[in-house]
Structure formats: structure tokens, C-alpha cells
């Protein structure tokens with residue numbers, strides 16, 4: 001179900017808790033909310049729809065990728081860029097990495113690792129920041 005986007009900075013500044021299999025339902029809510037906002041949004045963290053659990057979604061080609069408990073394993077190729085966020089107005093400068101490797105659990109709760117480059121890597125880093133309560 002599509003959820004309302006949280007814009008409360010105090011709420012968004014809190015660190016999200018580990019997700020469990022009871023949070024698997026969030027995949028659907030994140031997909032529906034991402035789809036509803038697709039004109040302006042390429043990724044979401046669960047706290048942006050009001051749930052402080054470590055779950056993110058972002059566009060990876062044609063299909064959205066959902067990650068539970070994502071962990072950044074490595075990153076290389078730093079660059080400076082600017083990003084916007086559905087929860088904030090305007091764009092802000094930030095440092096990202098061209099290539100990252102991430103471990104996570106998928107929607108079947110299987111452990112996975114993936115290497116991301118370019119734009120999907122950038123969105124993923126933005127959403128990982130949300131899990132730590134970092135908002136650009």
C-alpha cells in the first residue's frame with residue numbers, strides 16, 4: 001500500500017533498527033510508494049514511510065531492488081555530487097563512491113551480496129545513509 005512520505009527531520013535523524021522477517025511486508029509498501037512517487041523518487045528507506053527498520057528500496061534498471069539489513073562491505077572511486085530527497089527540499093552536495101559492494105537479505109530472506117556501480121550505487125548509498133539517520 002502507498003504510504004505517506006515522512007518529512008519530520010527529528011524522526012528521520014534516528015538510527016533504524018535491524019529488520020526481521022516480520023518486516024517483509026515492508027517490501028510491498030516500499031514498492032507501492034516508490035511507484036506512486038516515480039516522477040520524483042528513485043529510492044526510499046523504510047523510515048521515510050514511518051517505520052524505523054533497516055529496509056531500503058531503489059531503482060536498479062527496470063525493477064526495484066529491496067534490501068533488508070543492508071551492510072556496505074566496500075566502496076571505491078569517490079566523487080562529489082549533489083542529491084535531492086523526497087523528504088527534503090532542494091539539492092545538497094555530498095560525496096559518493098562509484099562502485100560499492102553490499103550484503104543484504106532479499107525478499108525471501110536469503111543472504112545475498114551485490115556489486116553496484118554508477119547511479120544505482122549512488123541511490124543505494126543515499127538510502128543507506130537514511131538507515132543511519134543521516135539526511136543530506
Ligand SMILES: [Zn+2]
Pocket residue numbers: 084085086087126130
Ligand atoms: Zn532521501
